[in-house]
Amino acid sequence: MATHVAIVNDIAQMPRLHEAVESFGQEHGLSQAAIFEFGLALDELVTNIISYGYSGNGGHLIQVTLDMAGGDLLAVISDDGQPFDPTRAQQPDTGCNLESRCVGGLGIHLARNLVNSIDYARDGARNIVTLRKSPVARCESKCATTRKE
């Protein structure tokens, strides 16, 4: 069964999203690493919507649905902020040094890399962002083969 959570566009509401991801993960027997990666990708995208999606004050509802689909973790974020396609956001340069390192775009860069796919659609006045992720954490598949500690 799908989990629905709706939050107002206020960073202080983020713990509610985090709690929903945690209980969704436990319900589906996900590892701590998988819950972390899925939750972080969602956190970065929703934080970005709250921080940059709206001009002026006033409450807006951001809706998040969590579900399983064909063995994958699925999340759909729907917001009525300015049109923004995270799949077309500029990639940060993660290869430069401490002095010149620019931090913009890091959140979306992480989100893109922590899930298997991100799709974007504009539906009327809403942005619809769909995330798909294999239930095995990136770390688990990678660490098992490259890092033995």
Next chain:
Amino acid sequence: MQLNEREEGGVLVVAVTGRVDSNTAPEFEERLLGAISQGRRNIILNFSAMDYISSAGLRVLLKAARELKTQSGSLAVCCMRDYIREVFDLSGFTAILTVETDEAGALERAAVN
């Protein structure tokens, strides 16, 4: 998020517990930059009990590392969980920050500085 500070041979060791995210990053920044402005030059962050870090927390690390570099100090992070380390790798932070697997190693390196 909880921060527990202790002093070890002139090095400030800060144990970070819980979540460093957009809600807690401002306090993390205040404490870390506050310590630097009070004259701390060598800082180790122990992440063994840290459950979560988002880009908001990573930005604080970058800011603190830059600040310490201009003051000829050092910032090292140690003891990360595998999945946190993965986020450091993805961000390119493993290459620009000093990352140690244990606190003793981080202290040794700080003593050389």
